[in-house]
Amino acid sequence: MLQQLTDKNRLTKAHTQAYRSSLALNRNAAGFSKEFKEGIYTLVCDKASGPYVHDLDQNKYIDLTMGFGSLLFGHNYEPIRQAIQDQLSQSWSVGPISPLAGQLSQEIVLATGVERVAFFNSGTEAVMVALRLAKAITQKKHIVFFKGSYHGTFDSLLSLKNDPHSGVAKEMVPGVTQGILNESYLLEYGSEESLEFIRKNSDHIAAVLTEPVQSRNPGLQPRAYLHELRKITEEKNIALVFDEVITGFRIGLGGSQEYFGVQADIVTYGKVIGGGLPLGLVAGKARFLDATDGGFWQYGDDSGPVVKATFVAGTFCHHPLAMASSLKVLEILRNSNGQILHDLNQTTAALCDRFQKFFDQNKYPISVHHFGSLFRFTTPGKSSLLYYQLLLNGVYVWEGRNCFLSPSHTPDVLERLEEQLIQSCYALEAQGLLKKSAP
16 A cells, blocks of 8 residues: 555655655654554545545545634635735735724624624634633633643643643643643543543633534534533623634534623634635634723723733734635625535534444544544544545545535535545455454
8 A cells, every 4th residue: 555655645755755855744754653654645636626636646635624624615616716816916014003904803703693893814823822811801820721622832732641640731831831831730631530620720721622523523512511611701801702713614604603692701713714825813702802002092081901911922913914814704604694614514413423333334443523524533543544545546634634524515426425435444344454443
C-alpha cells in the first residue's frame, strides 16, 4: 500500500522533500513512525472545486476535510467567491475600520442571540481573548477546561494530563512550561466529579471553557451536564465559555446554545463564519464583552466607558475581505431559513448510519459518530490504516481526522464515497491489516 501511495503521490512527496529544510511544517511529521515513514506527508494540492481537491500529480479526491470544517458550502463556492472579488475591487485595506464590521456584528447578534461581538484573526485568538475577558470581569484567575477538547494552540490549554489530586494541568508539550499551566484545571468532561470540583473551587475559577460537543469526540453530547454546568457557573460568578469554533454555524444558526437550550456567557466562533477566510469571533453577554472597549456610551451627553478595559489588538481583525465573506455566509444561511443546515445534518446522519451498519455487519472494529455535518471515525490499532487506503482510493481525510460534509457532496458523490470506503476496508482485510472483531 505504501509503495502504491508513493507512486500515486510522487510529486507531493518530491515537493515535501524539496522544501523540508526551509518549510517548518508540523503536519509533515504528524503521526511519524519508522514503519510508515513513506506515508508521512501532507497532500499538496493546487486546485479545488465543490467536494473535490486535486493534487500536484493531477489526482482527484473526494475531500472530507473541507478546509478543516471552514468550507460549509464546498470549495470555490461561487457566491462567496463573488462577494470577496467585489470587495477586493473596492477596498482590502486595513487601518480605518471597514463599515462591514458594524454590519456583521449586528448580523451575528441577530443570528445567535448574543449581545455583543468582537472580531479577531483565528479561533485560537478568540479563545485566548475570551478567557482574558472572563478573568478581567470576574477578578479571578483560574480556568477549567476538559480532557478531549480542542481549543487551538493557546499555551494555557495545551495539556492532556493533570495532577490527579489538584486537577492542575501538567506540563507535557515542549515549550509550554508548568508555570503557564498552573492557573488551568483539566477535568473529565461530563463527569459528576468535575461538577463537584467546580463547586468546591468556585471562589478562584474565572471561567469554565468547553466545546459543548467535543470535535474529537462528537458522540458525547451531554445535554443534562451542560444545564447543570450553566446552573453552577451562574450561581458562582464563573463565566461559562462555549468554544464553537468548529461546530458553530454548522448544527444551526443558533449553534450549541440553541441546540442544547443553554445560554453561555461568552461564545467563540471561527471557521464556517469566515467562509474560508481567517476570522475568529468572541461573542456573548455585554457584561463580559464590555471589557474590550469599556462598554456602551454615546455622543452628545456626558456618558463614557464604564468598565475598565483589558487589552486586545490585531492588525487584520476587521479585514474587509473576511467581513465580506462572513456577511455572505450569514446571508445564505439566513435566506434558507435553516433548511441548508437541516438538510446537510440529515444527510450526514443517514450517511453515518450506513457506514456504521457496514462496519457492524462485517464485524470491523471501526465506529463513526457525528454531530451535525461533522463526523469522525474511531479506528483502533491498525484499523487506522484506513485513512491511507482511502487516500489511495481517492478520498482525502487530513491527519487530524475530523470529517465534514457540504451541500456540494451530492448523492452521486456520496455514493462514490461509500463505494470507496467499502473497498478500502475490504482491501485492508485482504492484506491482513483489518481484523474482524471476535463474535
